Amino acid sequence: MAKPEENRIIASTLSYAYPDAEKNAVSGVTMRVRNGEFLAILGHNGSGKSTLAKLFNALYVPTEGNVWVCGLDTRDDDLVFDIRQHAGMVFQNPDNQIVATVVEEDVAFGLENNGVEPGEIRVRIDEALKAVNMTRYAKKAPHMLSGGQKQRVAIAGVLAMKPDVIILDESTAMLDPSGRAEVMNTVHRLNKEEGISVVIITHYMGEAATADYVIVMDEGRIAMSGTPREVFTQVDAVRELGLDVPPMTDLAHMLRADGLDVRADVLTVDEMVEEVCRLSSSI
Amino acid sequence: MSIVIEHLNYVYMTGGPYETKALSDVNLTIHDGEFIGLIGHTGSGKSTLVQHLNGLIMPTSGRVLVDGMDLADKATDRRAIRQRVGLVFQYPENQLFEETVEKDIAFGPRNLGLDEAEIDRRVKDAMRRVALDYDRLHDRSVFELSGGQMRRVAIAGVLAMEPQVLVLDEPCAGLDPRGREEILGLIKKLHEEAGTTIVMVSHSMDDVASLAERVIVMNHGELVMDGVPRDVFSCGEELRGMGLDVPQAVQLADKLRERGFDIPEGIYRIEEIKTEIEKIAAKGGRHA
Amino acid sequence: MLKDITLGQYFPGDSAIHRMDPRMKLILTIVYIVGVFMVSNLPGYLLALAFLYLVVRISGIQFSYLVKGVKPLRFIILFTFVLNLFFVQGETPILSLGFFTLTKEALDNAIYFALRLVFLVMGTSVLTLTTSPVQLTDGLERLMRPLQRFHFPAHELAMMMTIALRFIPTLLEETDKIQKAQMARGADFESGNLIARAKAMIPLLVPLFVSAFRRANDLAMAMEARCYRGGDHRTRLRELKYTKLDAIGALAMAAFLFVVVLEGRLLG
Numbered sequence: 001m002a003k004p005e006e007n008r009i010i011a012s013t014l015s016y017a018y019p020d021a022e023k024n025a026v027s028g029v030t031m032r033v034r035n036g037e038f039l040a041i042l043g044h045n046g047s048g049k050s051t052l053a054k055l056f057n058a059l060y061v062p063t064e065g066n067v068w069v070c071g072l073d074t075r076d077d078d079l080v081f082d083i084r085q086h087a088g089m090v091f092q093n094p095d096n097q098i099v100a101t102v103v104e105e106d107v108a109f110g111l112e113n114n115g116v117e118p119g120e121i122r123v124r125i126d127e128a129l130k131a132v133n134m135t136r137y138a139k140k141a142p143h144m145l146s147g148g149q150k151q152r153v154a155i156a157g158v159l160a161m162k163p164d165v166i167i168l169d170e171s172t173a174m175l176d177p178s179g180r181a182e183v184m185n186t187v188h189r190l191n192k193e194e195g196i197s198v199v200i201i202t203h204y205m206g207e208a209a210t211a212d213y214v215i216v217m218d219e220g221r222i223a224m225s226g227t228p229r230e231v232f233t234q235v236d237a238v239r240e241l242g243l244d245v246p247p248m249t250d251l252a253h254m255l256r257a258d259g260l261d262v263r264a265d266v267l268t269v270d271e272m273v274e275e276v277c278r279l280s281s282s283i
Numbered sequence: 284m285s286i287v288i289e290h291l292n293y294v295y296m297t298g299g300p301y302e303t304k305a306l307s308d309v310n311l312t313i314h315d316g317e318f319i320g321l322i323g324h325t326g327s328g329k330s331t332l333v334q335h336l337n338g339l340i341m342p343t344s345g346r347v348l349v350d351g352m353d354l355a356d357k358a359t360d361r362r363a364i365r366q367r368v369g370l371v372f373q374y375p376e377n378q379l380f381e382e383t384v385e386k387d388i389a390f391g392p393r394n395l396g397l398d399e400a401e402i403d404r405r406v407k408d409a410m411r412r413v414a415l416d417y418d419r420l421h422d423r424s425v426f427e428l429s430g431g432q433m434r435r436v437a438i439a440g441v442l443a444m445e446p447q448v449l450v451l452d453e454p455c456a457g458l459d460p461r462g463r464e465e466i467l468g469l470i471k472k473l474h475e476e477a478g479t480t481i482v483m484v485s486h487s488m489d490d491v492a493s494l495a496e497r498v499i500v501m502n503h504g505e506l507v508m509d510g511v512p513r514d515v516f517s518c519g520e521e522l523r524g525m526g527l528d529v530p531q532a533v534q535l536a537d538k539l540r541e542r543g544f545d546i547p548e549g550i551y552r553i554e555e556i557k558t559e560i561e562k563i564a565a566k567g568g569r570h571a
Numbered sequence: 572m573l574k575d576i577t578l579g580q581y582f583p584g585d586s587a588i589h590r591m592d593p594r595m596k597l598i599l600t601i602v603y604i605v606g607v608f609m610v611s612n613l614p615g616y617l618l619a620l621a622f623l624y625l626v627v628r629i630s631g632i633q634f635s636y637l638v639k640g641v642k643p644l645r646f647i648i649l650f651t652f653v654l655n656l657f658f659v660q661g662e663t664p665i666l667s668l669g670f671f672t673l674t675k676e677a678l679d680n681a682i683y684f685a686l687r688l689v690f691l692v693m694g695t696s697v698l699t700l701t702t703s704p705v706q707l708t709d710g711l712e713r714l715m716r717p718l719q720r721f722h723f724p725a726h727e728l729a730m731m732m733t734i735a736l737r738f739i740p741t742l743l744e745e746t747d748k749i750q751k752a753q754m755a756r757g758a759d760f761e762s763g764n765l766i767a768r769a770k771a772m773i774p775l776l777v778p779l780f781v782s783a784f785r786r787a788n789d790l791a792m793a794m795e796a797r798c799y800r801g802g803d804h805r806t807r808l809r810e811l812k813y814t815k816l817d818a819i820g821a822l823a824m825a826a827f828l829f830v831v832v833l834e835g836r837l838l839g
Binding site: 102 | 810
Binding site for chain 1: 458
């Protein structure tokens with residue numbers, strides 16, 4: 001059985017139906033997020049992946065089953081604010097989650113809500129902005145920033161609360177490639193250097209390929225799970241679920257279909273280069 | 284019908300402290316029946332350029348000629364130009380407003396002053412082109428539809444104007460892979476079957492690589508590259524320097540060349556690199 | 572036209588006026604306006620003008636900027652002026668045109684009311700020009716805090732103001748985009764009579780409302796996720812503190828009031 005001290009989030013036979021909905025948006029999901037893990041949850045639009053994210057932050061309360069965040073049951077009304085402090089959330093639209101008219105005031109928002117002393121707030125804002133490389137924008141108005149910068153401000157706002165896990169609910173979907181890279185580099189660094197667990201909800205395969213573990217959702221259920229290699233190797237199954245595979249995995253798949261002996265679990269360009277070298281040298 | 288852009292400059296908020304030069308000396312001719320991919324990072328000026336094509340923005344200096352008519356000329360009927368050059372904005376579903384799908388798509392044709400029979404024909408035709416079932420959906424509220432369907436309604440609303448040139452700003456932004464494929468598929472069909480000239484703004488090199496016949500790259504308000512995909516994508520270093528991605532097939536080809544493999548220049552599609560790898564394997568390797 | 576309105580605009584700076592506590596500035600602005608409304612002779616208005624001029628000089632803002640701010644309101648001021656001319660009953664006629672008789676009392680009243688409006692606008696402009704919107708909402712919230720005991724939603728009001736300020740640029744940008752998108756579909760926002768133009772606004776307003784509601788929904792969820800639970804037990808990053816500057820400001824205002832009252836007694 002999953003122990004709370006090894007896991008940041010545990011979901012057990014978790015189901016959720018929106019009010020007045022006939023079908024469950026999330027249906028019988030059992031999973032966990034380990035300490036320090038970088039987890040990707042994939043799925044096409046309407047697969048239930050965003051609903052799942054909102055269950056992790058106690059924004060929604062399970063219809064059936066349970067979610068524990070750092071051992072705290074999200075059904076318990078008294079624990080809601082503790083849970084939200086442990087599991088921080090960054091949303092999709094950068095414009096719709098920044099509250100204040102000045103960057104540093106926005107980063108302070110969560111701390112102010114939790115009644116942190118002004119002196120301590122100051123220290124934590126400075127740390128958080130530094131961690132996302134936004135220190136020099138502290139006094140700027142949010143609407144003057146790029147999409148990637150706004151999302152980094154949102155991450156800083158979460159980071160200032162000293163969370164154990166950060167959940168990114170399609171936070172890169174509205175960004176351009178450089179904005180996406182900014183956000184992904186930031187969360188990877190926080191994961192490695194600060195040991196914060198990360199859950200990214202996404203439909204970009206390239207982002208999922210950098211995770212430790214991948215869960216693919218379909219119709220509210222877990223359809224596939226495993227390391228990125230294990231999941232993406234099943235090219236046809238992934239396509240069946242309305243998703244892409246990384247281009248190099250696709251290429252390996254095509255080469256194998258033509259009878260060439262390349263590994264099926266190629267994810268990156270560099271790995272493909274190695275495979276081609278191996279092909280040409282083996283006689 | 285061609286669009287000619289000569290020495291186009293555009294400055295935002297002239298004179299103020301926030302004065303920014305969005306476009307500088309852009310020269311460009313869009314020929315009849317082309318499929319152009321317009322790329323550049325956010326703030327490179329590509330959205331500003333696109334809004335000049337149908338007179339939504341007027342040049343600070345320089346000229347935009349649609350079919351020989353100067354858009355800045357008082358005698359030019361800008362509304363007639365906007366009928367011929369259709370523009371689909373980013374996240375176009377955010378502009379829908381009518382009670383039903385049918386009424387929303389009819390908004391453009393109605394503004395053109397067409398009669399009911401013609402409006403009806405155009406609505407049906409536009410819905411067919413974006414693969415929306417008229418009988419099932421025409422009297423639904425646009426706000427009940429899924430995100431992908433709403434986007435197709437918005438595109439149909441522009442198609443119902445029957446433009447000769449269709450400009451799409453990031454048509455796949457925010458869609459999942461299936462939605463993206465559907466939209467790209469219908470754009471491709473429009474180009475091939477109706478012969479519509481397409482200008483597609485995109486961040487995604489892979490989308491552009493798979494569809495466009497000509498690629499234009501913008502950077503800091505300047506047009507820096509203009510050519511067939513083969514030539515543009517062979518400048519991997521420059522593209523990366525501008526904060527742009529390079530299609531993975533190009534990255535692979537570059538790295539294989541570094542390792543001493545003989546890969547021809549100008550490869551940018553996965554199918555092409557696959558053929559090359561198979562050649563390498565046939566020469567040196569063994570089959571499984 | 573819209574950009575000519577200085578009321579509500581902030582002019583960044585580091586003058587003594589800028590550095591004063593927003594609460595004190597709010598109070599002093601109100602006191603100043605009350606003071607001006609007590610004046611009822613020309614020397615008194617000259618005094619009020621001199622005081623305002625002094626404050627503006629210290630703040631480093633050009634006085635002409637303040638005058639420009641009154642311009643968009645000239646019709647309202649003119650309207651009040653004319654209204655007073657007609658409706659104030661007086662006993663000392665100066666001019667008689669048919670059934671209309673202009674009295675001295677009416678003329679005096681009209682002039683004073685117009686001047687009061689001008690000073691009201693200029694006085695408030697000094698406040699908004701030297702106080703950032705953030706400070707202004709902070710100041711308002713804290714001034715109104717004692718009223719919370721009587722269930723007055725001081726925190727909620729301040730939060731609403733902050734959010735409104737935050738989203739105004741976003742919604743303006745969005746309006747521009749939707750308008751252009753509809754123009755690309757042949758919409759005409761410029762020609763036609765009033766009804767046609769009002770009708771042309773529907774394609775603009777519906778998507779704008781839909782979007783505003785969606786944004787409100789998203790924002791509410793984001794605020795909840797960041798532990799927002801109303802104003803109770805909430806701390807603030809910036810604590811407001813009264814300084815020596817505020818004491819000087821208060822003294823200067825008291826002196827002004829004293830002189831105004833004294834002058835009123837002597838001449839009025």
